[in-house]
Amino acid sequence: MAGYLILLYVDEAAYAADKPDDLMDAHLKFQAAHGDALRGGAQLAPSATATAVRGAGTTPDYAAGTDAEVTDGPYVETKEALGGYYLIDVPDLDAALAVARDVPAAFGGIEVRPLIPMS
Amino acid sequence: MTPDDAVADAHRREWGPVLAATVRVTRDLDTAEECVQEAYAQALEAWRTDGVPRSPGAWLTTAARRRALDRVRHADVAARALPLLVTDEAAPDDPEPDRTDLLALVFTCCHPALAEPARVALTLRLLGGLTTFQIAKAFLVPEPTMAARITRAKKKIATARVPYRVPGPAELPERLDAVLTVVHLVLTTGHTAPDGEHLVRRDLVDRALDLARLLRARFPDDGAVAGLLALVLLTDARRATRVGADGSLTRLADQDRSRWDAPMIAEGTTLAKEVLLRSGPGRPASRYALLAAIAAVHCEAPTFADTDWAEIVGLYDVLLAGRPDPVVALNRAVAVGFADGPAAGLEALRPLEAEPRLASYHYLAAARAEFLRLLGHDDEAALAGSEALLLAGNAVERTFLQDRDER
Numbered sequence: 225m226a227g228y229l230i231l232l233y234v235d236e237a238a239y240a241a242d243k244p245d246d247l248m249d250a251h252l253k254f255q256a257a258h259g260d261a262l263r264g265g266a267q268l269a270p271s272a273t274a275t276a277v278r279g280a281g282t283t284p285d286y287a288a289g290t291d292a293e294v295t296d297g298p299y300v301e302t303k304e305a306l307g308g309y310y311l312i313d314v315p316d317l318d319a320a321l322a323v324a325r326d327v328p329a330a331f332g333g334i335e336v337r338p339l340i341p342m343s
Numbered sequence: 344m345t346p347d348d349a350v351a352d353a354h355r356r357e358w359g360p361v362l363a364a365t366v367r368v369t370r371d372l373d374t375a376e377e378c379v380q381e382a383y384a385q386a387l388e389a390w391r392t393d394g395v396p397r398s399p400g401a402w403l404t405t406a407a408r409r410r411a412l413d414r415v416r417h418a419d420v421a422a423r424a425l426p427l428l429v430t431d432e433a434a435p436d437d438p439e440p441d442r443t444d445l446l447a448l449v450f451t452c453c454h455p456a457l458a459e460p461a462r463v464a465l466t467l468r469l470l471g472g473l474t475t476f477q478i479a480k481a482f483l484v485p486e487p488t489m490a491a492r493i494t495r496a497k498k499k500i501a502t503a504r505v506p507y508r509v510p511g512p513a514e515l516p517e518r519l520d521a522v523l524t525v526v527h528l529v530l531t532t533g534h535t536a537p538d539g540e541h542l543v544r545r546d547l548v549d550r551a552l553d554l555a556r557l558l559r560a561r562f563p564d565d566g567a568v569a570g571l572l573a574l575v576l577l578t579d580a581r582r583a584t585r586v587g588a589d590g591s592l593t594r595l596a597d598q599d600r601s602r603w604d605a606p607m608i609a610e611g612t613t614l615a616k617e618v619l620l621r622s623g624p625g626r627p628a629s630r631y632a633l634l635a636a637i638a639a640v641h642c643e644a645p646t647f648a649d650t651d652w653a654e655i656v657g658l659y660d661v662l663l664a665g666r667p668d669p670v671v672a673l674n675r676a677v678a679v680g681f682a683d684g685p686a687a688g689l690e691a692l693r694p695l696e697a698e699p700r701l702a703s704y705h706y707l708a709a710a711r712a713e714f715l716r717l718l719g720h721d722d723e724a725a726l727a728g729s730e731a732l733l734l735a736g737n738a739v740e741r742t743f744l745q746d747r748d749e750r
Contacts, residue, residue: 226426226504316429316506317456318514338503341426 225313227263227339228320233332234307236270250328258312258323265310274298304332346390349399354383355549357400358472363444364404366507368411370427372469372497375411382407425501431508445470446509446561449554453522454505461496462525463532468493471550481532481544509561519562523571526554527631530575535737548582551575566618570632573618576611577638580604592743596647608642615639633662652682669698670706677710685717705734709744 255262276299279292298305310327314320317338324336344352361382365375382403396402430447433440452465460482467473467481479489499505510518533547555572562568584598615635622628628636637658644650659675662668673695680688692711701707712727728744735741 316504317454318506318508318510320504321456322514336503340502 225315226320227341228312228314228317229337229339230265230310230312230320230324230327231306231335231337232308232310232327232329233302233304233335235304235331236272236307239307239331240270244330247328247330254326254328257326261312261314261319261323263311263313265308267308268306271298271305307332344395346395347387349390349395350383350387353386353399353403354472355546356553357403359448359470359553360400360441360445361403361407362469362472363448364441365407365411366428366448367430367433367444368408369415370430370507371425372428372500374414375407376469378407378410378414379403381410425498426504428501429504429506429508431506442557442561443509445557447507449522449557450509450518451500451505451507453518453525454500455517455521456503456505457496457499458492459524459528461492462521463528464489464493465496466525466554467529467547467550470554471546473546473550477546481547519558519565519568522554522558523567523631526551526558526571527574529554530578534578535740548575548579552579566621567629567631569614569618570629570635573611573614573635574631574638576607577615577635577642580607580611580642586739591746592739594743595641598647600645603642608639611635612639612642627665628661630662630665633658633665650681652678656682669695669700670704672698673701673704673707673710680710680714685714688714689718703734705731705740705744708734 251267255265274297276295276297277292278295278299282291310323312320312323314323317336320336320338324334327334358379362375362379365378366372369375369378385406386399386403390396428451433443437443448469449466452469453462457465463482464478467478468475473481475490475493476486478493479486482489484492529547530551533544533549533551552575555568555575558565558568559572581598581603583602583604584593584600587593615632616639618632619628619636622632637655640651640654640658655678656675659671659678662671663675673692676688676691676695679691689711692707692714695701695707708727708731712724712731715721715724715727732741732744735744
């Protein structure tokens, strides 16, 4: 078995303008249908709530007073922002794509990324 | 056949099957390729001393698999850079495990998760045994670019776990479509090599024929598969006459039809007819079957003048109704010119001149030049002719256009 992260990219403006009532139902239905494969997932709050941290992890031994810079906004500005994810565990890419095809994604698209196994 | 010729012949015929069987052992494309290369080198030595074996393919498969088993046994699993390919257990009831392996390799190379140019390159390299240099040359790409493309695709297959498998019924239509696209691209690239000194790249057309036959054997009821095989046959049947003895391009009108390959034409025509008869309302004929039918009309005409151009225009209309395509529209306009005269042809070409995808396509200018010449507008014809010359990438086609301008 292998892990894949299914990334849901969303056109936030379109989503905000026309959020359908049944979207959550669609996700619940998807989760029920692919419960065997699902290992986790979440919806993310809009990218306007994101905070970027640049230069993180550069201070030795986690000493206080790092050089990391904190700024408002997502790390990368894109028209379609990351809006959520599902983590799945399936035998191969074909199985991952079969799950990904069913993800409700009316406001954007899906990207499937293989995880590198922790060894 | 000398032993050296036998190795060369086996390279052309058996590379794909030998590699496919070896991949099943190594579960790694690079290692499998190395083992197969070594097996061919071993054959060169062994067949010179011991003679050519009765079944060269089986000999090579055994040699390559033995090397593969050796490597798998001694491999330091922890040191592996890439994960192993995802393979299924061979089905115990599979009557043709070898062909299943070969098809698994085809479907892996043509997986839609790979970029289309990478699918074509992998198919030619892993199934056709072409070198990266040969593939780069056929597609007008620098060799390092092509090498990087192949390496990236192999890495993705391993890391993203593209399975080594013939897809199940649910996925099959879409996956088969992707495979047919690759085979068709190999055919068209081979038939009119986009660049270089030769008009036809035999190695590519041969591979397209092998692949189409392989698919036909496994999917005998698929109309698109049958249509594509018919198209390959009917295209390749005219190979001998497309280029003259001096390497120059011979027009369809001037080709010696007695030198066309009659058995290939018979096989292709029968197939194309079969597919078209099976199509109907709600079951449209595939693009390949329609292209094959057009080729069949050409092949069946005893002379160029006897060509049933109205039938060809009709077939192009059906093709365009299924999927608009500027190149098909251009071919249709040329057929209109032959069916209804050069003025009608020019008229049919006119709307295509604004088509951005045809702006750099030399056939459009060449067709315009031809019709203008037939109408006696020599100055305009010359202008269109030099435009075509400027755009043509293949030396043989360039020489042809040049010669015609000088006449």
